[in-house]
Amino acid sequence: MAEAILEVRDLVKHFPVTRGVLFKSTVGQVRAVDGVSFDLLKGETLGVVGESGCGKSTLAQVLMRLEPPTSGAALFEGEDMFKMRGPALRRLRRNIQIVLQDPYTSLNPRMTVGDIIGEPFEIHPEVAPKGSRAQKVRELLDVVGLNPEHINRYPHQFSGGQRQRIGIARALALRPKVIVCDEPVSALDVSIQAQVMNLLGDLQTEFGLSYVFIAHDLSVVRHLSDRVAVMYLGKMVEIGTEEQIYEHPTHPYTQALLSAVPVPDPTMRGRRDVIRLTGDVPSPLNPPSGCRFRTRCWKAQDICATEVPALEVRVADHPSACHFAEERAVV
């Protein structure tokens, strides 16, 4: 088994809800990410799935150090990245980069493509000497499948898929080891999604990248991921290899998610075991006691309200945070 490049331990991010203008008082905490642990291995893709508001994007922001964590640790190559300052932090920036969700807002409309992709070199001049930058930018454009001649164009002159390629080129400029992809294809047309996904796959092979791939679309994640983690209300409920999660899901939430994926086979119609969840996701401001999924779970018992199920191996060789974890063929 490959070595872990990123080890996340008990990561917590709470956003305080304050009231008052001058004398602020905290009236509550939004528990966006509440005790998440996982390892990212070298060269692998870890897919993170979950519905809107489950804390996926907050997780990405914290991993990028765009938001400080409330508690917890993340070791990048064995060093705690939340304690890094100054030169160490600059080195970390070179090693972890992000591809953002919306290609229409993630590129500065007043900068040319050359300036956008060249900016990493300006911030980290040690990566590329001044004279070679234009050449490097052209190479990057070529790598992501854009015409290097378009270096002087502005973002609004490109389509959504092309803009996302520019965003990928920017993330790639510093030759990072880890790229956090925060729903990189969810804003794109389905036909273009596949192209961008394939590009990400090719780049992974070429540069030996590790991805944390965040998405809400299970089929998108399956296409790219080696391992998949399922999040619900700020917690990870199940984590395992792509096969374990998709073929042998043990957590009721994962099973419900998978049963909602449409199957392109009309003969299966009506014969599938569709799980319909009732109710809405509870507010992260005031999550349910014990197991957070219990309010929507058909298996819920008294123990679910009192005891938080640990994310541990119970059945099927992979961890699942359910007291009553059991395999259930969904598809």
Place this chain on the structure above:
Amino acid sequence: MSDPTSATSEAVAEAGGGATLGKPRGLMGDAWRELRVRPLFWISIAIITLVLLIAIFPGLFAHADPNLGMLSRSRKPPSGEAWFGYDQQGYDVYARAIYGTRASLLVGLLATIGVVILGSVLGILSGFYGGWLDAVLSRVSDIFVGIPFVLGAIVILTSLNTAGQGGAVRIISLVVLSIAALSWPVAMRIMRSAAITAKQQDYVKAARALGASPTRIIVRHMLPNCLAPVLVYSTIALGAFIGAEATLSYLGVGLRNPVVSWGVMINDAKDYIRVAPHALLFPSAFLTVTVLAFVMLGDAVREALDPKLR
């Protein structure tokens, strides 16, 4: 989309009518394309150019001496000799209106520059850093907004700009400073809200993820994207400040002799409106047309820069 090259050329051809194929254009370029087909824009530009020329070379437009007062020709109506007639003191109204352009425009321009610089710097810092800095700056701006403009200017100018003291430079700079001091909160609020919006944009997040310094984020990413609304405000404000100068001069606390401005002329003529209306009418017309030109320009620029109005 299978061939990125052709898709892009199409996009460019669509926007640029094929003529500018491959030539890069920024948002300012787009705004320019939008502006140059608007008659309103060209009318205002023509008026502003003329007014600027008058301000820079008044001698080209008027040959009479604006400071030669002869009581023998007091309140004479317009004639072939003096197109706009003479005022109470026997000054040539046309010559004074021409020579007064410079002071009026100078006050407007300098006050606008002061307001834009002060307001933008405070606004962008306030919007970017937020927290206590924003709280303090916003409250300070609230205090300045709370002071009625005319009252505030009268208080400042009556205490500092006492009659018979100082030359033209001192009088003009006092008026400019008092207008700027009382008007910067508007520019600051515009900039602050633009900065708050820009700060949450993903490209700022991406720059932070790259490790960009706050200075770089402000200068490279936020300023270029926040400037448009302030620029629009400044063109409208320029007209308003020329009018403000006239108001203050009319009230007798703004510019005064030896400085000639439209406001000074209106002030001089106000008591003789029934016997010599021409002395009031012509400087007022200059003032109105100039203010209108700047407001029209501001309107045209705002529409061109706002993609939602296209």
